[in-house]
Amino acid sequence: MAINFKRIFDNAYIRSDTTINRGWVNVDCPFCVNPPDTHLNGGFNYISPRYNCWRCGSHNYYDALSKLLNIPTNQISQFVKDYTYITPEKETKRVAKAEHLDLPGFKLNEQEKKYLINRGYDIDYLISKFHIRGGGIVGEWSYRIILPIYYKRVLVSWVGRTILSKEELKQYESMGIKIPRYKNLDIENSVIAAKDIFFNLDNSTEDYVMICEGAFDVMKMGTQTICSLGTSVTREQELFLKEHYKKVFICFDNEYEAQEKARHLGRNLASLGMEVEVVNICSPFHKNDPGELTYEEVSIIKKELGIL
Numbered sequence: 001m002a003i004n005f006k007r008i009f010d011n012a013y014i015r016s017d018t019t020i021n022r023g024w025v026n027v028d029c030p031f032c033v034n035p036p037d038t039h040l041n042g043g044f045n046y047i048s049p050r051y052n053c054w055r056c057g058s059h060n061y062y063d064a065l066s067k068l069l070n071i072p073t074n075q076i077s078q079f080v081k082d083y084t085y086i087t088p089e090k091e092t093k094r095v096a097k098a099e100h101l102d103l104p105g106f107k108l109n110e111q112e113k114k115y116l117i118n119r120g121y122d123i124d125y126l127i128s129k130f131h132i133r134g135g136g137i138v139g140e141w142s143y144r145i146i147l148p149i150y151y152k153r154v155l156v157s158w159v160g161r162t163i164l165s166k167e168e169l170k171q172y173e174s175m176g177i178k179i180p181r182y183k184n185l186d187i188e189n190s191v192i193a194a195k196d197i198f199f200n201l202d203n204s205t206e207d208y209v210m211i212c213e214g215a216f217d218v219m220k221m222g223t224q225t226i227c228s229l230g231t232s233v234t235r236e237q238e239l240f241l242k243e244h245y246k247k248v249f250i251c252f253d254n255e256y257e258a259q260e261k262a263r264h265l266g267r268n269l270a271s272l273g274m275e276v277e278v279v280n281i282c283s284p285f286h287k288n289d290p291g292e293l294t295y296e297e298v299s300i301i302k303k304e305l306g307i308l
Contacts, residue, residue: 004083005044020180029053030067056257057231096190101155105133105146115163147215150202157190198226208247217290224307231261247275253289254282
């Protein structure tokens with residue numbers, strides 16, 4: 001069974017977008033209130049009904065609909081019946097099918113370099129450590145930094161981060177063009193889907209690891225740091241952590257929702273017998289996320305945590 005979330009939001013005059021992630025209807029997350037979400041970070045999966053926000057993680061989709069539609073949660077079940085339909089069996093599961101990938105992109109151009117420098121990154125370090133590339137000015141990955149995801153030295157997927165400013169994104173949005181900040185390679189075109197793996201595993205080979213939210217956080221924190229591209233971590237990913245590491249430092253963004261998700265993940269991993277520490281590494285430096293830290297601040301943090 002599937003739910004036509006797009007029709008629900010169209011009928012309720014709620015802004016939504018079906019082009020950001022295939023199989024998902026994106027909306028401004030009703031749970032992100034400080035600051036409010038204006039980038040359609042929330043998503044409803046219409047094939048396997050569920051809700052997830054890139055910023056604050058997963059929630060019960062009944063609760064999400066209740067907040068968006070201003071309908072009591074106990075009435076949502078009856079409400080969605082008019083929007084429910086049966087999907088063909090072949091559409092119920094998307095799987096990675098690629099056997100080999102060639103990383104797209106080019107050497108960083110001046111605009112891409114300026115973007116990274118303005119965010120406090122060492123370009124040579126990013127290229128040598130993470131093998132980043134530029135998306136150029138034309139094509140599917142234009143105006144993005146391409147962040148390859150490797151596992152056991154095999155390219156399995158990638159994610160692109162836009163270099164357009166908030167003002168430029170708003171200008172495009174005013175013209176009816178929604179440009180997501182992050183864009184994953186399609187699941188079917190991946191060797192392993194981006195959300196089924198972690199970014200930077202090949203640089204995190206000790207028996208302990210730091211897990212952050214995003215790839216740019218990882219690229220600032222460096223070795224022994226991974227991310228799942230958001231606060232949402234699947235059960236399969238939790239079991240992967242259990243299999244490969246003894247201790248995990250969970251270092252999500254300096255926001256209430258993110259810290260709540262960090263504690264939730266910590267409880268799940270602890271229940272698997274892992275040693276876990278939930279650490280707000282940004283608060284002492286009055287920063288919002290690890291990507292905003294300076295390299296000097298990163299050195300202080302990693303020294304205190306005992307991370308190489």
